[in-house]
Amino acid sequence: MTTSSTDPGMPRTQFRVGTRGSALAVTQSTATAELISGASSLGFELVQVKTEGDIVIGPLAQLGGTGVFAAALRVSLLEGKCDLAVHSLKDLPTAQPEGLVIATVPARADVRDALCARDGLTLDNLPTNAKVGTGSPRRAAQLLVARPDLQIVDIRGNVPTRLARVFGEDQSLVDVGVGGELRSDLDAVVLATAGLERLGLERFITERLDPSIVLPAPGQGALAIECCPETAMSGDTLSGALSTVEDQAARWEVTAERALLGYLEAGCAAPIGALGRFSLGSEESSVSVAGVLTLEAVACAPDGSKMMRRRTQKTVTSLADARALGVALAEELLANGAAELAGLKK
Structure with a gap:
C-alpha cells in the first residue's frame, strides 16, 4: 500500500x-x-x-x-x-x-435467496415440518406461502455460523469464522446467494430460489x-x-426498489420483497439511453397466510423515472390493502 x-x-x-x-x-x-x-x-x-x-x-x-x-x-x-x-x-x-x-x-450480483439444506434437499422435498432458519420476516413469510408446514426458526449470526446450524463443524465454515457453540439443529437455512458466492461458500447451496417463489429484498445482491x-x-x-x-442499470433497479420500500415506510422487519429488472430499449451498448424497467413487489402476512404480488413496467431515462415507478407500484399495493396485510404503519 x-x-x-x-x-x-x-x-x-x-x-x-x-x-x-x-x-x-x-x-x-x-x-x-x-x-x-x-x-x-x-x-x-x-x-x-x-x-x-x-x-x-x-x-x-x-x-x-x-x-x-x-x-x-x-x-x-x-x-x-x-x-x-x-x-x-x-x-x-x-x-x-x-x-x-x-x-x-x-454491477449487481445474483439477487436470489438460496436454500442451504441437509442431504441436498430442495424446498419441494424438505420433509414435512422441517426446521428452516432465517432472520428475515420477508423470507419467512414467503417460505410459509410455499410450504405452510415448515417450522421457521429465527436465527442470527454471520453466514458461516448460520450454515453451521445445518452442516455442523464443516472445516470450511470454521476457516471463515463460525462463531459461538456449534450445533446442527436445523434442516435448512436461507441466505442471500450473493453473500455465499462472495465468501466462496456456494457449495452449500442446494437450491437458488426463483423470485417467483421468494422475491428478494430491495437492493439484494447490490x-x-x-x-x-x-x-x-x-x-x-x-x-x-x-x-x-x-453500473447504471443496477442503479436504476435498486432506485425503484428502494423508492417502493421508502414509500411503504417499511424496513427489513416487514415482509416486503421487490425486484427491478432493466433491459435496453435499443441495440445500443450503453444504458445511457431509454430502456424498460420492470418492477415486481410482494407483500405478505407475516404468518404466510396471505400474499399480494404486483408488477409494473415503464420506459425510463433517468433516476427520477425509476423513483416514480417505485412510488407508483407502492401506491398500488397500498390501494389494495398491503399496509394491513403486511402490518405496515400506513
Missing part, C-alpha cells in the same frame, strides 16, 4: 475504506476497494468499524432492522476516519442522511459505496474511479 498525504494540496495516493469486521463485510469491502484501486491506480487501506448490529444480541427485526449495521460506518465517514464505506445495499435505510451520498452502485459529497464530486482520481465503476 502507498501512503496518502495529509496535505490537501498534495495529490491523493490512497483511499481508506470503512468496513464491518465480519468475513462477508471484509470480503465485499476488499473486492470493492480493489475494483476502485484498479480504476484509479491508488492504494487503499481497510478501516474496520464495529457496528451496533455486531454488538447487540437478539432478533434483527427487534434491533431496529435496516440501519443497525450502517450507523457506525456513517459516523466514521462524517468524522473523516475513512473516505468510503461499502454497504450491502439491502441493509441501508431508504432515507439518506445529510452529508453523505451513495456515490456508486457497482453494494453501495457511500461517501461525503465532496469526495464524490472532487474531480480527483478517486471520484473519477467511483464514476467508472458505477
Whole structure:
C-alpha cells in the first residue's frame, strides 16, 4: 500500500475504506476497494468499524432492522476516519442522511435467496415440518406461502455460523469464522446467494430460489459505496474511479426498489420483497439511453397466510423515472390493502 498525504494540496495516493469486521463485510469491502484501486491506480487501506448490529444480541427485526449495521460506518465517514464505506445495499435505510451520498452502485450480483439444506434437499422435498432458519420476516413469510408446514426458526449470526446450524463443524465454515457453540439443529437455512458466492461458500447451496417463489429484498445482491459529497464530486482520481465503476442499470433497479420500500415506510422487519429488472430499449451498448424497467413487489402476512404480488413496467431515462415507478407500484399495493396485510404503519 502507498501512503496518502495529509496535505490537501498534495495529490491523493490512497483511499481508506470503512468496513464491518465480519468475513462477508471484509470480503465485499476488499473486492470493492480493489475494483476502485484498479480504476484509479491508488492504494487503499481497510478501516474496520464495529457496528451496533455486531454488538447487540437478539432478533434483527427487534434491533431496529435496516440501519443497525450502517450507523457506525456513517459516523466514521462524517468524522473523516475513512473516505468510503461499502454497504450491502439491502441493509441501508431508504432515507439518506445529510452529508453523505451513495456515490456508486457497482454491477449487481445474483439477487436470489438460496436454500442451504441437509442431504441436498430442495424446498419441494424438505420433509414435512422441517426446521428452516432465517432472520428475515420477508423470507419467512414467503417460505410459509410455499410450504405452510415448515417450522421457521429465527436465527442470527454471520453466514458461516448460520450454515453451521445445518452442516455442523464443516472445516470450511470454521476457516471463515463460525462463531459461538456449534450445533446442527436445523434442516435448512436461507441466505442471500450473493453473500455465499462472495465468501466462496456456494457449495452449500442446494437450491437458488426463483423470485417467483421468494422475491428478494430491495437492493439484494447490490453494494453501495457511500461517501461525503465532496469526495464524490472532487474531480480527483478517486471520484473519477467511483464514476467508472458505477453500473447504471443496477442503479436504476435498486432506485425503484428502494423508492417502493421508502414509500411503504417499511424496513427489513416487514415482509416486503421487490425486484427491478432493466433491459435496453435499443441495440445500443450503453444504458445511457431509454430502456424498460420492470418492477415486481410482494407483500405478505407475516404468518404466510396471505400474499399480494404486483408488477409494473415503464420506459425510463433517468433516476427520477425509476423513483416514480417505485412510488407508483407502492401506491398500488397500498390501494389494495398491503399496509394491513403486511402490518405496515400506513
